[in-house]
Amino acid sequence: MTQQESPLAIYHRHLSAGHLAYQYDTRTESAVFPPRVIGPGSGNPALEWRLSAGLGTVHAVTVVHPRDRGPYNVVLIDLDEGFRLMSRVEGLPAIGMRVRMRAHTPPDGGAPYPVFDIEEPA
Structure with missing residues (x-):
């Protein structure tokens, strides 16, 4: 098998x-x-993989102030393809702000994860 x-x-x-x-x-x-292994609500085991353009809108922002290091933001991003994820935004995010994803690989060799940069208006 x-x-x-x-x-x-x-x-x-x-x-x-x-x-x-x-x-x-x-x-x-x-x-x-x-x-996921199967689609929520449908039970579909044949989910397709697609690539996001990486563009989204800030839905919510909070700032965490840990005792042992500097503050950082935790942000919910609504991606243009129709899903939401939790991440962080470099800079000072605001609700409704447009952002672009980039993959970040931690220096300790951990798994990569998405972070977002503020998308400058055209």
């Missing part, structure tokens, strides 16, 4: 290449995030 790659491993592989991947459920015609 061949072992399949987990949805989380596929997600991390895409991030390692600098891409934000998400799944799409063709039964419900909706984006699925975070990565």
Whole structure:
């Protein structure tokens, strides 16, 4: 029996290449995030992988003030493809602000994760 790659491993592989991947459920015609084995609500085991353009809008912002280091923000981002994720924004985010994803790989060699930069108006 061949072992399949987990949805989380596929997600991390895409991030390692600098891409934000998400799944799409063709039964419900909706984006699925975070990565899953079956579609929520539909039970669809054949979710498609798609690549996000990485553009989104800040939905909510909070600032965490840990005792042992400087403050940092925690932000909910609504991606243009129709899913929401929690991340951080470099700079001073505000609700409604447009942002662009970039993959960040921690210096300790941990798994890459998405962070966002403020998208300058055209």
